[in-house]
Amino acid sequence: IVFYLDDSYTSKQFAPVVSGIKLLWSSAVDLIPLSIDELDNDEETTFKDPGFYWHGNIPQVVIIDGTGEVLLDEEGQVAIDDINNAISKATGLSKPDFDIEIKSFNEYNSEPSKQGYTSPRGT
Numbered sequence: 001i002v003f004y005l006d007d008s009y010t011s012k013q014f015a016p017v018v019s020g021i022k023l024l025w026s027s028a029v030d031l032i033p034l035s036i037d038e039l040d041n042d043e044e045t046t047f048k049d050p051g052f053y054w055h056g057n058i059p060q061v062v063i064i065d066g067t068g069e070v071l072l073d074e075e076g077q078v079a080i081d082d083i084n085n086a087i088s089k090a091t092g093l094s095k096p097d098f099d100i101e102i103k104s105f106n107e108y109n110s111e112p113s114k115q116g117y118t119s120p121r122g123t
Contacts (some may be wrong), residue, residue: 001050002033003060010077014059017080024096025087065090 002018004011022031032050036058039051046052053062055075063072063086072078072086088095 001053001060001062001064002031003036003050003054003058003062004033005036005058008058011059014077017078017083020080021083021087024084025091028091028093029087063087063090 002014004014004018018031018033025031034050036054039054047068053064053070053073054060055073057075059077060075061072061078061083062070063083064070071090072082074082084095087093
């Protein structure tokens with residue numbers, strides 16, 4: 001589980017790490033990015049509710065194995081290597097054997113640049 005907030009600067013800084021984890025492990029784990037806006041404010045949460053694991057700070061990463069044991073529970077800019085180690089332990093799979101460089105970004109613009117862009121109609 002990755003707890004975040006859409007308009008949080010620290011969450012935006014951490015977004016590339018979450019994307020990297022998704023890229024590396026998507027076929028082996030269920031990655032649950034969860035906005036804290038979506039959390040139930042019910043004080044009677046149980047271990048089955050994601051809010052049970054949230055400490056109140058973002059970003060926060062919680063890695064839980066198949067038996068329900070929490071293998072990683074860290075706040076802030078958690079190192080991708082720490083996350084990979086916990087996922088490897090949880091799944092029994094080897095962690096990726098290559099280095100991935102994660103660069104932070106604030107916003108992503110998916111629109112093509114006007115410079116050098118030709119429309120499909122050639123105009």
